[in-house]
Amino acid sequence: MQDTNTHINIDVLALSNLSIGYKTEGAKKIIASNLNTALKSGQLVALLGENGSGKSTLIRTLCNLQSPLSGSISIMGEVLSQKRAKSIAVVLTSPVYAPNYTVYDMVSAGRYPYTNWLGKLSDKDHYIIQKSIESVGIKVLSERLIHSLSDGEHQRMMIAKALAQKSDIIILDEPTAHLDLINRVEITKLLQKLAREENKAILMATHELDLALQMADRLWLMSNGEIEEGAPEDLVISGVLQKVFAKLSLDFDHLSGGFKIKTETTKSIHFESALETNEEIWTKRALHRVGYIVENNPNNTLKLKYLKSTKKWILSNNGVEAEYFNLDKLLDDI
16 A cells, blocks of 8 residues: 555646537537547546536547537647546446456456457456455455345445556546445545555546545536536635526525525524534524425514423423423424
């Protein structure tokens, strides 16, 4: 393992005045243009954007699966089209169908750019395959048939295949799609770890804004045919994330880094809250969910307070009090 303290983040992949899109019947459909940015070694970059913003088109272009409309992509100073398959390892969303393939067989495919025309693996290849499998934590699954894997195990296998390719750059398209919450977190943490410990430049297209804000080193935010980039915290502070993602039905909470669903609030309640305990915070959320504006107005005829000593809520409606020991019953009566 390399010493992460000695890593120097250098530009590994660079976009220069890049325009992406499609050519149809002699015409060009530009999805995004004038893209100028770079992927650095040792960093996990999250590519974000609404559906239709061009994330998948950019991924395909960077992976050399389609040509740019103009501009260039370079890897360590060389134009992408001149580089071979060793340069970029790609993990796409589509599931792999390979009957009778084991995990070891699939990860071995990452070594094919290095083998001869017979595809014979050397001792060095086998060592790299084994280390790649170990790096993603699936050593015990090496001989399992891939059709028997869970979604999370399958994704780890595909990341191991990318590692076996020994590329400086790994690009992933929605690597956490179809995964449950725990696996989404674990896969993102794995990518963060690989970027730092293996000094890889990793770009992942994702809809997981909350995970990207917590674990990505940088964000590429696609919107209106451009890329806004920077540290996640910088894009929150500048208001860029709020502007791009805030919709009529959503509010972006710049303090928590998450979204709040907008709820029509037609009633108000005075809630005595000073300590901001766990119970008080979740009480406010419950009240908001059922349409109440929570305010600090002692003159409101509807009042609520939480007594931590007795673990109960006291609701006062026009001076008539009632006690509750859970929010479920309180919300039924309010």
